[in-house]
Amino acid sequence: MLCYLCKQKEATVHLAQIAEGQMQKIDLCEDCAKEKGVSDVTSVSLASLLMGLAGNLEATKPEPAGTQCPVCGFTQGDFKKTGRLGCSVCWETFDAALQPLLKAMHKGERHGGKIPSKAADAIALHQRVKELAEELERAVRSEKYEDAAQIRDQIRELESKLKAARVAG
Amino acid sequence: MNIEQLLSNPTEWIFNEGPNGKIVLSSRVRLARNLRERPFPGWAKKTERQKVLEVIQPVVESLPEMKEHFASSMDNIAAIDKQVLVERHLISREHAAKNVGSGVVINEKETISVMINEEDHLRMQAVKSGLQLKNVFKCIDKVDSELEEQLDFAFSPRLGFLTACPTNVGTGMRASAMVHLPALVLSDQINQVIQAVNKLGLAVRGLYGEGTEALGNVFQVSNQTTLGEKELDLVERLNKVILQIIEHEENARMTLLEKKASVVYDQVGRAYGVLTNAHTITSKEALNLLSMLRMGVDLELLPATTRGVVDELMVQAQPAHVQKAAAKKLTAEERDTLRAELIRNRLANVAKPTMEGRPPAETDETETA
Numbered sequence: 001m002l003c004y005l006c007k008q009k010e011a012t013v014h015l016a017q018i019a020e021g022q023m024q025k026i027d028l029c030e031d032c033a034k035e036k037g038v039s040d041v042t043s044v045s046l047a048s049l050l051m052g053l054a055g056n057l058e059a060t061k062p063e064p065a066g067t068q069c070p071v072c073g074f075t076q077g078d079f080k081k082t083g084r085l086g087c088s089v090c091w092e093t094f095d096a097a098l099q100p101l102l103k104a105m106h107k108g109e110r111h112g113g114k115i116p117s118k119a120a121d122a123i124a125l126h127q128r129v130k131e132l133a134e135e136l137e138r139a140v141r142s143e144k145y146e147d148a149a150q151i152r153d154q155i156r157e158l159e160s161k162l163k164a165a166r167v168a169g
Numbered sequence: 170m171n172i173e174q175l176l177s178n179p180t181e182w183i184f185n186e187g188p189n190g191k192i193v194l195s196s197r198v199r200l201a202r203n204l205r206e207r208p209f210p211g212w213a214k215k216t217e218r219q220k221v222l223e224v225i226q227p228v229v230e231s232l233p234e235m236k237e238h239f240a241s242s243m244d245n246i247a248a249i250d251k252q253v254l255v256e257r258h259l260i261s262r263e264h265a266a267k268n269v270g271s272g273v274v275i276n277e278k279e280t281i282s283v284m285i286n287e288e289d290h291l292r293m294q295a296v297k298s299g300l301q302l303k304n305v306f307k308c309i310d311k312v313d314s315e316l317e318e319q320l321d322f323a324f325s326p327r328l329g330f331l332t333a334c335p336t337n338v339g340t341g342m343r344a345s346a347m348v349h350l351p352a353l354v355l356s357d358q359i360n361q362v363i364q365a366v367n368k369l370g371l372a373v374r375g376l377y378g379e380g381t382e383a384l385g386n387v388f389q390v391s392n393q394t395t396l397g398e399k400e401l402d403l404v405e406r407l408n409k410v411i412l413q414i415i416e417h418e419e420n421a422r423m424t425l426l427e428k429k430a431s432v433v434y435d436q437v438g439r440a441y442g443v444l445t446n447a448h449t450i451t452s453k454e455a456l457n458l459l460s461m462l463r464m465g466v467d468l469e470l471l472p473a474t475t476r477g478v479v480d481e482l483m484v485q486a487q488p489a490h491v492q493k494a495a496a497k498k499l500t501a502e503e504r505d506t507l508r509a510e511l512i513r514n515r516l517a518n519v520a521k522p523t524m525e526g527r528p529p530a531e532t533d534e535t536e537t538a
Contacts, residue, residue: 072208083335084288102328106338106395110327112396113399118324
């Protein structure tokens, strides 16, 4: 059996995971497995693994107290002092700390109002990425790995477009 | 135009009587916006603030709505003129304290004003007389859309427009109406009304906004939350609540006339007496008495034409306006003397309130013509 990712070398690493009652399997060669950091896959879904999202999962853990905004250098201590944020990127940087605050402060947790026309395009892209991610999950679950690879490529393309538009999720 | 030209213009929203103008003085909607990835004004260094001002100000000045306008950086506006702008609600008290790196653009009619580098990079507001929140929202929404074409606003699909303070995130919108509620105050019902309004997630504040006194029985009713609701839904919700407040105030006035007519006549009559005869008066006393006079006009104890005079005086009797009219530095005592003179002169041709043909005091019968 050839490696699912490089399709060149013999697959020697066989991963299986049971999620929602279904078994997902993937076969990789040793090099690709290493590259993807497959040593402890217990907490990573196969779809995430394919998307290279394993690293991102860690980034969404609550920020440690000393976190600084990469753009403006603002810290959580500054927020406690002033009750104001430093710049628009702080909203991403301190997201975990802000969420409970917003929940207590406002009617809802999601914006329900005006969407500026520039952002509307980006939001449509976001939505498409979300749909594709679900398709990817389904493809992997039903072991249609070639479809999965195609979907993955589509997602990557859309995400690079989104990155260019620099719209935060 | 320069500041003298701007300030010598009649303020449209004060002189035109709008819908429900007896009780609602004005409707106002402001939007908070920020540029992407630039430090917010409170965190930015001076040079960063100046850069943002240089980016935003020309774009605002180029809007069709701003064809005739006044624009300036805050360090180029004299302290007294800043205070006059605050008293006309064209800039916030916080913005008046700003200098280099902050600016303001105001249209000729004083119906649209844009503060640059207040708490957010942009605070734009529209105001019209009376209760017409939806029209006011549409007006400022158009300005916002025009600005968005040329400026890169910080926006997140999940959290909406990103602001310096979490209380504004989402729509960045604060819609408010200034309401004149003398009868609810006189009949001690105002606290009940405020509490009921607060329970609906709306805020009631004094004349100059947060933490200020309700001088002249004027209150500001506004939304408190900005995340999770559509702008127009919120405007509609606020509108409904204000219509109810109007009803309560009207009922309170009717009840006062029915049950305590002598109190009403006394309050209006005394207000007229003091205002037309005082030789020294503080702005607080003046505003409170003008409020009684305004109610007298609404109850037809004074001719309807007096309302314009009273509304104008409610603006011009404020400290910075008196100071500005004198064109020199005044002590508080001198201001009080000049204010009394201004009011006496403006009310000189207003006949004293007439209670004739009104229901006699202290009766329950109100069927008199």
